[in-house]
Amino acid sequence: xxxxxxxxxxxxxxxxxxxxxxxxxxxxxxxxxxxxxxxxxxxxxxxxxxxxxxxxxxxxxxxxxxxxxxxxxxxxxxxxxxxxxxxxxxxxxxxxxxxxxxxxxxxxxxxxxxxxxxxxxxxxxxxxxxxxxxxxxxxxxxxxxxxxxxxxx
Numbered sequence: 001x002x003x004x005x006x007x008x009x010x011x012x013x014x015x016x017x018x019x020x021x022x023x024x025x026x027x028x029x030x031x032x033x034x035x036x037x038x039x040x041x042x043x044x045x046x047x048x049x050x051x052x053x054x055x056x057x058x059x060x061x062x063x064x065x066x067x068x069x070x071x072x073x074x075x076x077x078x079x080x081x082x083x084x085x086x087x088x089x090x091x092x093x094x095x096x097x098x099x100x101x102x103x104x105x106x107x108x109x110x111x112x113x114x115x116x117x118x119x120x121x122x123x124x125x126x127x128x129x130x131x132x133x134x135x136x137x138x139x140x141x142x143x144x145x146x147x148x149x150x151x152x153x
Contacts, residue, residue: 014048022056032063042072046079049112053085060113067106069098080110081145088145089114091122095134110145119144 007023009016013032021030030052034045042065049061063080065073080088094106111118123142130138 014044017048017052021052021059026058028056028059030059030061032061034064036066036072039072042076043079046076046083049080050083050085053083053112057113060111060115063110063112065108065110066104067092067094067098067108068104069101073108077110077145080112085112087147087149088112089119089122090141090143090145091126092141093126093130093133094139094141095130095137097137119148 005025009020013034017030017032032045032049034041036042038044045063049063053059053061063076065076067073077090089111090108091111092106092108096105098105119142126140126142127138130140
């Protein structure tokens with residue numbers, strides 16, 4: 001608290017993010033954790049991210065999404081891929097069997113412009129977390145949406 005290098009804003013991201021980017025700092029992390037209660041929110045969050053990225057391209061955007069039986073997260077991923085944001089790192093953790101309409105079976109994070117070697121760090125951390133949360137049932141998926149970036153890019 002009180003560290004001028006950090007800023008936390010608990011406000012509507014569709015209003016707040018547009019108002020706050022670009023900040024005076026060169027690099028930063030934007031965590032987007034929408035409710036996904038409205039069906040079109042998957043597309044809206046992708047459009048918001050693309051818009052913010054045009055204004056603050058040096059930031060890392062981390063977008064949380066639920067894994068639910070209707071698979072609406074695929075809309076988010078398709079929109080992100082079409083957005084021209086470049087390579088996006090996806091990390092998904094499944095802790096239950098996908099069955100019918102029976103609630104959330106896992107969650108994912110989409111990282112736009114992740115720091116170098118984020119994929120390596122997640123590859124070593126996510127499987128053990130899955131084993132703790134759902135022994136014998138967890139599975140982790142780490143992949144790039146678009147071409148995997150080369151070292152230093």
